[in-house]
Amino acid sequence: MNWCRPAATTPTPPRTSTHLHGGNTRPGSDGGPEQVFTPGSSYTYHYDNNQDAAGLWYHDHALGITRLNVYAGLAGGYLIRDTPGPSGTGIDTGDGTHLPPPPYEVPLVIQDRMFNPDGSFAYPPNPELTTSDGTPRPWAPEFFGDVATVNGKCWPNLDVDRGKYRFRVYNGSNARFYNLKFMSGGNALTFAQIGTDGGLLDAPAKLNKLVLGPGERADLVVDFAGLSAGSKVVLGNNAPTPYPDGPVAAKQGGVPLREIMQFTVQSQAGYTAPLPEKLRPQPMTRLAGLPPAATRQMTLVEVLNAAGIPIMALLNNRPFHTTDITAVQGDTLEEWELINTTVDAHPIHLHFTQFQVLNRQRFDVGKYLAATGYVDPGTGLVTPGQGSSVPVTPFLTGRPKAAPANERGWKDTAVSMPGEVTRISVPFGAGAAGGAPLAIGSSFTGEYVWHCHILEHEDNDMMQRYVIE
Numbered sequence: 001m002n003w004c005r006p007a008a009t010t011p012t013p014p015r016t017s018t019h020l021h022g023g024n025t026r027p028g029s030d031g032g033p034e035q036v037f038t039p040g041s042s043y044t045y046h047y048d049n050n051q052d053a054a055g056l057w058y059h060d061h062a063l064g065i066t067r068l069n070v071y072a073g074l075a076g077g078y079l080i081r082d083t084p085g086p087s088g089t090g091i092d093t094g095d096g097t098h099l100p101p102p103p104y105e106v107p108l109v110i111q112d113r114m115f116n117p118d119g120s121f122a123y124p125p126n127p128e129l130t131t132s133d134g135t136p137r138p139w140a141p142e143f144f145g146d147v148a149t150v151n152g153k154c155w156p157n158l159d160v161d162r163g164k165y166r167f168r169v170y171n172g173s174n175a176r177f178y179n180l181k182f183m184s185g186g187n188a189l190t191f192a193q194i195g196t197d198g199g200l201l202d203a204p205a206k207l208n209k210l211v212l213g214p215g216e217r218a219d220l221v222v223d224f225a226g227l228s229a230g231s232k233v234v235l236g237n238n239a240p241t242p243y244p245d246g247p248v249a250a251k252q253g254g255v256p257l258r259e260i261m262q263f264t265v266q267s268q269a270g271y272t273a274p275l276p277e278k279l280r281p282q283p284m285t286r287l288a289g290l291p292p293a294a295t296r297q298m299t300l301v302e303v304l305n306a307a308g309i310p311i312m313a314l315l316n317n318r319p320f321h322t323t324d325i326t327a328v329q330g331d332t333l334e335e336w337e338l339i340n341t342t343v344d345a346h347p348i349h350l351h352f353t354q355f356q357v358l359n360r361q362r363f364d365v366g367k368y369l370a371a372t373g374y375v376d377p378g379t380g381l382v383t384p385g386q387g388s389s390v391p392v393t394p395f396l397t398g399r400p401k402a403a404p405a406n407e408r409g410w411k412d413t414a415v416s417m418p419g420e421v422t423r424i425s426v427p428f429g430a431g432a433a434g435g436a437p438l439a440i441g442s443s444f445t446g447e448y449v450w451h452c453h454i455l456e457h458e459d460n461d462m463m464q465r466y467v468i469e
Helices: 066-071 365-372
Strands: 018-021 054-060 075-080 105-113 126-130 147-150 157-162 164-171 178-184 191-196 199-207 210-212 217-223 232-237 259-269 294-304 310-315 326-328 333-340 346-350 356-363 396-402 413-416 420-427 446-452 463-468
Touching: 054 066, 054 164, 054 217, 075 105, 075 164, 147 259, 164 210, 178 259, 210 217, 310 446, 333 346, 333 413, 413 420
Parallel strands: 105 164, 157 259, 294 333, 326 463
Antiparallel strands: 018 054, 054 075, 105 147, 164 217, 178 210, 178 232, 191 199, 191 217, 232 259, 294 310, 333 420, 346 413, 346 446, 356 396, 356 420, 446 463
């Protein structure tokens, strides 16, 4: 379905579908794009929470209007905890024994917004795509707001004690990537990342900046103990729009958000217990080196018109309602090669599972596209529905680069960079690693989806179904 078609002249009721992003859920409770309900009706979801402690989130997933519903506010955080006490399964209990507890554990849901003069949300139409009468079409390649909001507040301040804080950071923006830094006196503070989308890392990873794509989450510990009372720390950002090669400056066409929020250090001491050197009682199961039941080439493409204007984005050059649906076997491990032929980074999200990023490697985009048959020889443009993914090995260049230390955890969303193959190892059930423990604890069969988490891309039409058999 091509969602860059002109809007219908007859209004339809709003609809929504609630997806627990990162949840190991059965198909009927997944909140898929067509599992919608409308005003006056309800839908009951069942979440077993049979998975690692993690910072999940829930948001609308209605087909074709996810970007609008999430932008309007239909999103929130969802924390899964370990069981406390001697019979507990780990250290993420929230009781402060190992990690900063509330009030020193704080969610930071980062979203960019744009406002009309009356304070209502603005979502500009796309002036580059119009209908026959000149009306702008309702889809644009990306939305970038000019105001940063955190937990629904514009450019907020948080007073912090002199100690450690655990920040559960969510990139809830439609399309914006963030390159986050905690800046004090012109210097970037060192902080620790202790967890990824699907749970804790094996050990803290020391960083002074963090790139986070839409849909990704990061579990961070920042220590304010060494700063004097009254010090200001600014959470800054310098990621281009679009990422990674778009303009940074406004005069060049970028939409920068250089300051996200501020922290003001108070005089009293806070949580000062040392951060554990090991974050799990047992190291997580490593999927690298385990033999996959299948290796699949999953291609990311952008469709342009004759004027070079993007009109849609696709996976494997197929629209959402294609009959080419990927079938996988339950309780098996697969390796997916995310082959990005576009000029932008795409955060790719798989429903149901938590996977691991193996590595990334450059490839020759032009030669690969020519081999797929996606490009019409007469127009030189990608033509939806034609061609097929092919093995990328003959087109690889250079050596694969392993995932960095802070990405070597359980993930449900992985950033696929332009001109690169991103390899992920994906368990399609709790038994996929021969009985070794995984982040997910349940196996189900049925239909799920995978998609780009740039919501404008997802809505038009960068989303595919897959079936666990």
